[in-house]
Amino acid sequence: MGWAIGAAARHAATALLGENVVRPPTESGHAALDEDEYLVLALDRERQLTSLPAHALEMLISCGAYGEILLRALAAQGWKADRVRFVNPAPAGQALGDDSADRIFGDRWPHAWAPVCVVRLRHVHADSEDLVELRETARARHTNRGPYRPESIDPAVLTELSTPRSGLSLFQAAPGRDPKVTVRHVVADAERAEVADLVSRHGGRDFSHLLAWQETHSFIRRSEADAEARGDGFTLGQLFGPLAPPRQYGMRIALAPATMRLLRHVGYHRVLARQLAAMVRSSPAAVALCFADEAPSIESIVCGGAAMADYWLAATRAGLVLHPVSVILQHDDVRDELEKRLGLPGRAFFVSRLGCALTAFPPSHRLATSRTLRLV
Template structure:
């Protein structure tokens, strides 16, 4: 493989750099637990990295991108976070590739790297990394994508960015009007037809008995995370003092995002009550059950709940990334249709609770996403992003 470029090739590289910058904007607005943003993006530009990427994908392409998990930003308090973080990266990757496809850059090949529980290192490579030296040491590479110029997908980059800005997690009350069955059917359709990975199971709970059963489950068990010292300590570390603090840090969430507008005295009281030490003491008096009951009440008054699950109980990395891609398409369509989502991850982040939920609601496979779906009664505050959220690393 040669590294010498003609004027035409140089112009192509410049066009790709511009396209990547445009596509990275909406992708950086992808959702993630606690707004932790655990993804990293690399572009293979050196001769060694391009040769390695070509070998991995089996494709001689114009450009190569590497989707990675940034271990310095991942959640680790619970075992279930390992799957959840890669699903988040899959969401980011899907939105990024849609943005590139809209500008005429087509994914010619995708190679998902092995997920043996290690740092993603391939033996016998320069620098102990499957793509050679120079990559951030905290990054676990998840997949390599080979891209070539092609016809634009038909989506407008401006529309993608507009939808990304409109997509927010709405934790407040939703209207009680049922979501049209036809619309739910559209949301259930796969955004990646013909995918080689096993299907992602999507199910909507709309019958009153199912919604009541799920709300009762939330009331019984959603307090688990509030009482789990390590999990709550990690969650609380992402609670920002106010909007200015969230904007400065570029991640996490505020009390207003969780509970809506509040007075200064109430904000101070809530900050004290949610502090890990205080929460541990209040838990002895059942405060975590009060919080769970409040969440259950929101679920009870929601017109629909969506669940997504992998085909098997031990999804491989390719399935986790595909699950993220499917979730990205679902949330995207829902936003375009005026619907909002509020993930209820707290009931599936402990294996015993997840298994019990799957049995009680007859959910197939391994559930990896549960969320309220409906029309929000008021706008939600936006989540802030890191200053370098749309930046990629070149090696």
């Protein structure tokens, strides 16, 4: 996310939003309290996944989730998003030309960042959402890959979570454009079995696809210290729960791309898929979020990510945890089969286990704010 404080960046932001006048920033480098601020949500092309076509959509969904949480935190402090302009980011691998973002937004714009949307903020009264509560919920919102309690989730909680969502902050900034994201909970045994069957049959593709697994494996860290030093990624404990040292050593060898290249010939990837399928089958529920359109626009994708973050925060407040099962969405044939089996009302873009955790899982490490929010 770029915070436009320089003259060039503010001029570019206002031009993209169709505004004509840019008031100069104060001596501190940014607008006064009663003036507008501008944020530019961007995709870091140096860090995006590219081995599968579906990753392009996933990266934009992640941008929307990040933007939603940030804008809600700002709204809780009185800065409300009231206008937004979406742009299509340059594809991965495409050379940046004379109209590249670092030329448009000034010299401080990171060269690898591709703008996704520009948001105007105006200072109004603070939002009703409590900032401390939002911070605690956001910190508690992380993937739990462990077993869940078998008891059914309270139907009243699921009904509340089933409300069509649009990403509160981003869509409030885009009046008149509100393609809701549909929420579908999968609670019947037969339907959960359908999802588990697809995971069992196709969940090994991520492991057997050499480029995809090599890319995924690059984010597995050797230790907690390694993850902390890098500022991101997952340890084996964050993926599989507490492991004894011999088990950690064995898993590290088994998951290495060179080993996986050999083990896939004896079906190890199918073993891992069946283990994940068993977790899906034993969970009390799953959830699917769907776009209305089969070919969603950049706006719908980013705001879909915002809606996903909104759902996950609400589920966390309700005492629930999630474990996304992305592999059945990363291949069109599997996703199509999922949508048909469950009778989903649109294109599924997020599927996850849902339930109450039996054990706590540590959160993965996140990049420092200085690397994700830049003054430009």
